[in-house]
Amino acid sequence: MNMKKSWNLRFVLGLLLSLFLEVAAFPQVGLTTGDKIQAQQRSDAGNGFDYGNKSGSALQQLENMTGRQISTSNSNGQQNYQSVSSVHKVSAISANAALQNSIKMQLASGIASAFFSLIFSDNSQNDQKTIEAQRENAALLAQRAEAEKHYSDSISQAKYEKMMQSYKLLNDPKGVQFKALSATSTQFKSLDDPGAPLTMEDKERQNIKKHGINITWDYTSWNGISPGNNSIEEAPLSREDNESDKFLNAAIDKIETFEGGRVAALTGRFMINIKNETMSYLKDASEAATSGNISKMEETGQIDLRKLTSNAIFKTGQQTVNSYIEQGKDFISGELQENNFAAMKSGAQAVLQNFNIFAHVSDDWKVPLKQY
Amino acid sequence: MRKAITYFLSVFYLLFTQSTIAQQKNTLRYEIMLNSNMLEPSLKNDRFISCIDISPNKYITLSTSHKIYILGWGGITQFGKEADSTISSYAFASDGLLMAVKDRELCFMNEKGNLVTLVKLPNASMGIAEGKDVMYLFDQKRNDKGYKLYAFAKGGKYKQILVSPKPVISVIEMTDSLYLAIGSGVFSLSPKDYKLNLVAGFQKESEIKSMTNDPVNNILYVATRDAIYAIKNGSLVYVTSDFGGGIIKYFSNGLIIFNPETYDIIRIVNIDKSIIF
Numbered sequence: 001m002n003m004k005k006s007w008n009l010r011f012v013l014g015l016l017l018s019l020f021l022e023v024a025a026f027p028q029v030g031l032t033t034g035d036k037i038q039a040q041q042r043s044d045a046g047n048g049f050d051y052g053n054k055s056g057s058a059l060q061q062l063e064n065m066t067g068r069q070i071s072t073s074n075s076n077g078q079q080n081y082q083s084v085s086s087v088h089k090v091s092a093i094s095a096n097a098a099l100q101n102s103i104k105m106q107l108a109s110g111i112a113s114a115f116f117s118l119i120f121s122d123n124s125q126n127d128q129k130t131i132e133a134q135r136e137n138a139a140l141l142a143q144r145a146e147a148e149k150h151y152s153d154s155i156s157q158a159k160y161e162k163m164m165q166s167y168k169l170l171n172d173p174k175g176v177q178f179k180a181l182s183a184t185s186t187q188f189k190s191l192d193d194p195g196a197p198l199t200m201e202d203k204e205r206q207n208i209k210k211h212g213i214n215i216t217w218d219y220t221s222w223n224g225i226s227p228g229n230n231s232i233e234e235a236p237l238s239r240e241d242n243e244s245d246k247f248l249n250a251a252i253d254k255i256e257t258f259e260g261g262r263v264a265a266l267t268g269r270f271m272i273n274i275k276n277e278t279m280s281y282l283k284d285a286s287e288a289a290t291s292g293n294i295s296k297m298e299e300t301g302q303i304d305l306r307k308l309t310s311n312a313i314f315k316t317g318q319q320t321v322n323s324y325i326e327q328g329k330d331f332i333s334g335e336l337q338e339n340n341f342a343a344m345k346s347g348a349q350a351v352l353q354n355f356n357i358f359a360h361v362s363d364d365w366k367v368p369l370k371q372y
Numbered sequence: 373m374r375k376a377i378t379y380f381l382s383v384f385y386l387l388f389t390q391s392t393i394a395q396q397k398n399t400l401r402y403e404i405m406l407n408s409n410m411l412e413p414s415l416k417n418d419r420f421i422s423c424i425d426i427s428p429n430k431y432i433t434l435s436t437s438h439k440i441y442i443l444g445w446g447g448i449t450q451f452g453k454e455a456d457s458t459i460s461s462y463a464f465a466s467d468g469l470l471m472a473v474k475d476r477e478l479c480f481m482n483e484k485g486n487l488v489t490l491v492k493l494p495n496a497s498m499g500i501a502e503g504k505d506v507m508y509l510f511d512q513k514r515n516d517k518g519y520k521l522y523a524f525a526k527g528g529k530y531k532q533i534l535v536s537p538k539p540v541i542s543v544i545e546m547t548d549s550l551y552l553a554i555g556s557g558v559f560s561l562s563p564k565d566y567k568l569n570l571v572a573g574f575q576k577e578s579e580i581k582s583m584t585n586d587p588v589n590n591i592l593y594v595a596t597r598d599a600i601y602a603i604k605n606g607s608l609v610y611v612t613s614d615f616g617g618g619i620i621k622y623f624s625n626g627l628i629i630f631n632p633e634t635y636d637i638i639r640i641v642n643i644d645k646s647i648i649f
Contacts (some may be wrong), residue, residue, distance in 0.1 A: 191426070191430045191431070191432065191444065191445070191623060191624065191639075204588055205587060205588050205624075208587050208588060213547045213548050214504045214505075214545070214547070214548065215503065215504065215505075215545050215548055215549070215550060215563050216505075216548075216563065217505065217506060217523065217525070217531075217563055218563075219525060219529055221531070222523075222525065222529040222530060222531040223529065223530055223531065224527075224528055224529050224530075225491060225528035225529075225530075230489075230490075230491050230492060230528075231491060231492040231493075231494075232478075232491055232492070232493055232494055232509070232522060232524065232530050233494070234494045234517070234520065234532070235520075235532045235535075241535075242566070243567075243568075244534060244561070244566055244567065244568035245534065245535060247568050247570075248534065248536060248537070248554070248559065248568055249537050251557060251559070251570045251573070252536075252537055252538055252554060252555050252557060364467075364526040364527065365465065365469060365471075365480060365490065365526050366490065366528075367490060367491055367528040
């Protein structure tokens with residue numbers, strides 16, 4: 001009974017320790033395993049933590065576990081690495097998970113074994129030699145883990161590269177291609193699917209068009225097409241300029257004096273700020289805009305830095321699009337000679353019918369005195 | 373227990389997926405719709421005109437001098453029949469009708485794909501732009517009488533809105549004002565009092581090529597030959613010059629940039645969320 005309790009206690013302690021050490025050890029030493037090691041581990045697992053091992057050193061236990069003769073001389077990392085790598089062979093990416101699980105077990109059981117040997121062995125056996133052997137044991141495991149990490153990293157890198165091959169990068173000239181275009185049917189798509197339900201924005205747009213603020217004309221003063229003459233007649237030439245005409249003439253004359261060299265937006269912005277003022281301001285504005293006096297211009301045309309940021313966003317996208325266009329030209333000239341945009345033969349009538357654009361149009365626009 | 377774990381994992385997966393998709397939806401991204409080598413050589417015989425629009429079925433609409441095309445993901449095809457004279461511009465009306473200026477005529481495309489004359493215009497090669505209730509027609513070709521902007525309404529009503537000393541390049545309705553690009557300046561016109569304001573002035577060399585607007589966020593985009601700018605509440609932000617300027621069109625939450633010379637069409641999606649005013 002006591003023996004059973006002792007086994008249970010050891011098992012629980014071993015499990016907890018394994019879990020703890022696993023978390024602590026993985027980031028430092030990685031994982032390791034190997035077919036031979038697994039086989040040995042499986043055979044050792046049947047023995048459990050055999051008390052018989054107490055009579056041997058930890059080094060012997062390790063040798064039993066790994067099936068290898070371990071040199072107690074000052075071994076270098078390269079030799080150990082080679083010995084491990086000769087055991088370890090990773091043949092496929094899918095084996096990675098199995099390998100990791102296996103090494104978890106190995107690492108945990110190896111360290112736990114050494115730990116329990118230390119706890120349950122006689123004090124007489126807890127000598128310098130044992131400590132040294134355990135240190136070597138840990139070093140060997142760490143080296144194996146390092147080797148395993150190397151393989152694990154290689155697998156991860158291979159996975160990453162494979163994944164990246166499935167992406168098309170914006171700056172990769174071979175990554176983006178234009179879709180081939182059909183010239184053999186009228187089944188090309190409109191900008192937006194006409195059959196799709198309206199988005200909130202579309203609804204708002206239509207609502208504004210129907211009910212929003214709009215120009216309203218007073219038709220009472222308008223001319224009508226005279227009987228027998230379906231022409232729009234010009235107004236008499238003798239008409240004197242009204243205030244709007246005078247303003248238009250003066251403003252256009254003034255704008256005509258704007259010479260190049262200034263930023264157009266700045267000029268425009270400057271002009272906007274005086275739009276409701278009298279013509280005398282127009283002179284000052286034009287002089288400021290053409291003088292190159294930035295501080296004078298900034299008095300009315302403050303540049304908002306946020307706009308520069310906004311424009312930078314555009315700039316980035318535009319460069320990409322320009323690149324696409326160039327790529328498309330090259331690509332299409334080489335690949336799509338027989339399958340590009342084309343005007344269809346006899347397509348005109350088919351489109352009228354297929355798209356039903358001109359079903360029946362109101363006669364409202366027609367001139368009343370002449371039938372077509 | 374197993375069911376509970378499965379349920380929990382499913383919910384977690386769905387939440388994670390949804391969050392990822394939502395993040396992608398709001399991310400600035402670029403869509404390349406077209407470049408020159410995607411086009412057959414036969415399509416390059418005629419140059420595309422400097423005009424772009426989006427059809428009611430959400431296809432990019434392009435045009436050469438005689439043929440209109442629609443472009444989607446995966447193809448481009450001719451749209452309607454070949455015109456018998458030169459198309460200078462086109463735009464879809466708010467009710468989906470394709471209107472085109474063909475030589476000196478304002479036309480619409482009927483259900484057979486023909487461009488049918490609606491009215492005769494004062495000048496040839498006029499530009500056209502969509503309004504909520506009207507279509508805007510404006511002079512782009514030099515003449516001695518100034519460059520005029522007209523509004524054409526249903527039922528044959530029209531009005532001359534203003535006369536400009538320089539060609540009108542682009543017209544955009546946004547909120548309660550009309551925005552005009554003339555030379556290198558952007559002006560706003562209020563139909564209530566016909567008051568004209570200068571919104572932005574660029575250098576003489578930076579003549580405006582096109583404008584478009586984001587109606588939800590009230591952002592006006594302006595393209596010069598070399599760069600694109602955004603204007604909101606009187607604040608102007610430089611957006612990009614990497615694709616040049618050219619012809620721009622806002623659609624959904626993306627800005628389409630079209631260079632007719634190089635056939636490049638790029639869409640910057642979620643641009644509105646990326647600009648800080």
